[in-house]
Structure formats: structure tokens, C-alpha cells
Amino acid sequence: MTPREFTQRLHERIPLSAAMGIEVSEFSPQRVLLSAPLKANINHVGSVFGGSIYSAGALACYTMFQAVAGAERPLTDDLVIQHGQIQYLKPVRGDFQVEASRPDEDLIRRFFDQLDRIGKGRLEVRARVLYQGEVCAQFAGRYVFSLA
Numbered sequence: 001m002t003p004r005e006f007t008q009r010l011h012e013r014i015p016l017s018a019a020m021g022i023e024v025s026e027f028s029p030q031r032v033l034l035s036a037p038l039k040a041n042i043n044h045v046g047s048v049f050g051g052s053i054y055s056a057g058a059l060a061c062y063t064m065f066q067a068v069a070g071a072e073r074p075l076t077d078d079l080v081i082q083h084g085q086i087q088y089l090k091p092v093r094g095d096f097q098v099e100a101s102r103p104d105e106d107l108i109r110r111f112f113d114q115l116d117r118i119g120k121g122r123l124e125v126r127a128r129v130l131y132q133g134e135v136c137a138q139f140a141g142r143y144v145f146s147l148a
Helices: 003-013 015-019 050-072 105-118
Strands: 023-027 031-036 079-088 096-101 120-131 134-146
Touching: 003 015, 003 023, 003 050, 023 050, 031 050, 050 079, 050 096, 050 105, 050 120, 050 134, 105 120
Parallel strands: none
Antiparallel strands: 023 031, 031 096, 079 134, 096 120, 120 134
């Protein structure tokens, strides 16, 4: 799937992503990169709203999960976030990017082992929120996928 195709899929299945102006710039099982404009995510002090930063992190991790899982085998969209945690490091004062990297191979293998054994698997994915090349926030999400 191309970045443009996944952007469209994201906008259709998670409409908030369209309202936020999220675009998928890179989409591979190794790296996912999303971009978002300040204008759609601005707060009362002129920086990006914290809820938008959190949501963008969750969306980047969701997208990475789809890239990793989809490369291994076709799966449905029965995926939800079970737990999310963010650390805000610096204000984001303009258009920004969110980068998610491939989870550790042991975690991916454990996810597919759980999925095959009990029909449900969990995978933790991490993302970094970037503004002008600097890390401004770090997000970690645990996602649960169920076959049933």
C-alpha cells in the first residue's frame, strides 16, 4: 500500500485523522512518517494542542502496526489501542511530523505467537513527535488485535 492509499484509508476509517490534516508521508514495515499542520491543531497559545499531539502519536503507532502486520499476513481492522502513554518534552509551534519505527523483532514474534495460540495478540509500538527535527514528544501505545 502506498502512503497516499493509507492516508485515504486512515481518513475513511478514523475521520479525526482527516480533521487533523494527517498525511502519511512514508509507509513501510520499517518506518512510518505522518505529517500534520499547525492550523488544524492549534491551541489557545498558538502551539499544537496536546490532545492533537497524543492523537497523532496514536495514529502513527496504529499505522505502523498496520504496516508490520500487513507485511506478515493479511489481517482485518479489528485493532484497538489498549493503553497509551505520552511524554511531552517541548512545545510544538508549527507543522509537525510523527515517526514510528518497527517494534523489536521479539515483540513482533510474540504478537503473532499469541495471535496463533489464543486468537488475540498485543503489540507495543512507539512514536516520536518531531518539530523542526527536534523530538518534542514521545508516545508508546499497546495495541490489541483480535481474530474474533
